[in-house]
Amino acid sequence: MDLMSFFRAKKPATAQLARDRLMVAVAWQRDNDGRRNAGPSYLPQLREELLAVVRKYVQVADGAVQVNVQREDGLEVLEMNIALPDAKTGS
């Protein structure tokens, strides 16, 4: 135990914040460049099928469904993003 650090005011650990922000920034960047969706090969197929399912209920644009695999703490997380169209009045 480091005595001095015991007395020093505890600062928040910002590294975790940096990591979380980077995960998002990098995922966005990769989508935006249309590249390195380095995920498993089933991703495009999964995306197509999800899009078809969503379209049974809501009319969405081709790019409305995004699927990513992220690695976090050794875990693989399948991340899906489905953008619904702006709520229009009178339709």
Next chain:
Amino acid sequence: MAKIIVTTSGKGGVGKTTTSASFSTGLAQRGKKVAVIDFDVGLRNLDLIMGCERRVVFDFVNVIQGEANLKQALIRDKNNDNLYILAASQTRDKDALSLEGVEKVLNDLADEGFDYIVCDSPAGIERGAHHAMYFADEALVVTNPEVSSVRDSDRVIGLLSSKTRRAERGEKVREHLVLTRYNPARVEKGEMLSVKDVQDILAIPLLGVIPESPSVLTSSNAGAPVIADPLSDAGQAYQDLVARFLGEERPMRFMTVEKKGLFNKLFGG
């Protein structure tokens, strides 16, 4: 067959030139015939780090434009007979390079029997960086544990897999992560991204971790790559990196805080 390696990062000031100098010196120390080329046209620096700035007569642009031949422009390193430096032009602008010109120089170097050609990229993702990476077989992606550097490295990794000759041929550029200016004390305090954080985000194999070290500055003051300093932690980390690059197994060092004495434990900062 000459192997072409680009040292790249996107962001400036992260340690590309420091890495190019030490990496090429380390390869040469292990008997390889190496040429290291400064692609930072207009902002020549590698010559200073290698300590050959007073021997630059002709440069990369002179060779490309046919004003000098390759043999005249290659500067032999003062300590390693099989290491040569090709300086960047200080007076021209970035448009002085062309992909065809770069290709010709690389081919001529390969014909001269060089084992490795190290291309020290300028910052950015514009023409200069593109020229430096386009013909690469392998890439040292130099990254600092800091948000903007990591994001820029990710961009560069994307470019390596799309905007290179290998990518166009459906082949892969072999990527290596070089994490530099690493400060284990700050990592332990949660103030700095860890090796694992950066690896998780960039997802390319780690070749080496170079600690933040005062000896990098003192070495560059003296015009000697830090790898030539056997007492320097950064120098030793670069030695390990080169050995790993050549296929040796070396455990990662300098990734944890050195144990301090009791006095320092109680009162140290």
